[in-house]
Amino acid sequence: MAEVVFFLAALGALAGAVGTVALRNPFYSVLALVGHLISLALLFLLLRAEFVAAAQVVVYAGAVMVLYMFVVAYVGGTDIQVGPLNSRTTTAGAILFGLVLFIELTIAILGTGLKALGTEGVGIGADGVARAGDAGFGTPEQIGELLLTKFLLPFELASFLLLIAAVGAVTLARRRGGLGDPSGSTITPLDLLRPRHTGTMAEGVGGSRRITSQEQEQEGVEAGVTSVRPDDEGKE
Amino acid sequence: MAIEWYLVVSALIFSIGAGGVMTRRNPLVILLCLELMLNSANLALIAFSRMHGNADGQIFAIMVMVVAACEVCIGLGVIVALYRRRLPIDVDELRELQG
Numbered sequence: 001m002a003e004v005v006f007f008l009a010a011l012g013a014l015a016g017a018v019g020t021v022a023l024r025n026p027f028y029s030v031l032a033l034v035g036h037l038i039s040l041a042l043l044f045l046l047l048r049a050e051f052v053a054a055a056q057v058v059v060y061a062g063a064v065m066v067l068y069m070f071v072v073a074y075v076g077g078t079d080i081q082v083g084p085l086n087s088r089t090t091t092a093g094a095i096l097f098g099l100v101l102f103i104e105l106t107i108a109i110l111g112t113g114l115k116a117l118g119t120e121g122v123g124i125g126a127d128g129v130a131r132a133g134d135a136g137f138g139t140p141e142q143i144g145e146l147l148l149t150k151f152l153l154p155f156e157l158a159s160f161l162l163l164i165a166a167v168g169a170v171t172l173a174r175r176r177g178g179l180g181d182p183s184g185s186t187i188t189p190l191d192l193l194r195p196r197h198t199g200t201m202a203e204g205v206g207g208s209r210r211i212t213s214q215e216q217e218q219e220g221v222e223a224g225v226t227s228v229r230p231d232d233e234g235k236e
Numbered sequence: 237m238a239i240e241w242y243l244v245v246s247a248l249i250f251s252i253g254a255g256g257v258m259t260r261r262n263p264l265v266i267l268l269c270l271e272l273m274l275n276s277a278n279l280a281l282i283a284f285s286r287m288h289g290n291a292d293g294q295i296f297a298i299m300v301m302v303v304a305a306c307e308v309c310i311g312l313g314v315i316v317a318l319y320r321r322r323l324p325i326d327v328d329e330l331r332e333l334q335g
Contacts, residue, residue, distance in 0.1 A: 021252055026268075052294050075319045101251045168313065
């Protein structure tokens with residue numbers, strides 16, 4: 001049973017990964033990555049990491065991928081592939097690079113002669129039945145206890161990192177083109193002395209006087225709120 | 237299932253992600269391929285955690301997820317800023333990040 005689930009989930013994860021890389025439209029790439037993440041959560045469940053699997057589905061496949069969706073929809077979903085640099089040789093070189101990397105990783109991981117690699121891990125016998133002491137491995141209870149005792153400092157640092165990233169993203173994606181936009185953010189002393197609509201179209205067509213009178217009228221209304229009859233004061 | 241199988245799947249996903257980072261030119265898709273690589277590392281971490289019967293590897297995986305979320309946040313912010321400045325969304329055109 002575990003073997004069947006493993007091969008199904010592994011096939012799903014690999015198909016999702018290939019789809020993410022190979023699909024032309026970034027929108028479909030994001031969808032393939034969602035499928036990949038859900039298959040990976042299944043693999044985590046097989047490895048008895050229940051909390052990480054739940055976090056994977058909720059945080060990754062839920063929140064982060066929705067963020068990706070929004071940005072893909074905002075920027076535009078078409079991947080323009082022009083130019084000489086992305087030729088067939090580059091693609092072939094990248095595939096070759098991936099193959100070499102895979103072979104190297106396989107040698108590095110499986111060729112090290114780690115004793116427990118061939119087994120199913122601690123706490124589970126060859127028949128796959130959980131032994132005593134295996135209960136509570138990777139449950140939210142145990143993860144929470146570890147996070148708040150042994151790994152308290154990394155936990156707090158992670159919260160700081162998230163805060164910094166959120167502030168940085170807001171700064172980068174601000175209204176006018178991100179960092180270093182001098183035109184909108186500096187105020188000279190002359191700007192304070194001039195009327196507010198200097199250089200606008202209203203000034204060009206002679207509407208500046210009307211705007212000034214309207215502003216004065218509004219100020220009169222706001223000042224008159226505290227009095228008994230604000231309307232009369234505004235008309236006068 | 238033996239732990240080896242999980243490690244082989246993890247290595248495969250990492251290689252696919254690395255190949256994607258090299259071939260694709262859209263920064264959005266490059267970020268997606270980075271996610272693939274981080275997730276394959278997570279799978280290896282959790283497999284090793286299972287091998288040792290110790291939940292420390294799972295904490296490490298959660299930390300990797302936090303860092304990945306931060307990376308996505310900043311990367312997407314940069315892409316939105318690029319789009320606002322009418323720059324091309326293409327890493328070949330953006331060789332110099334001169335703003």
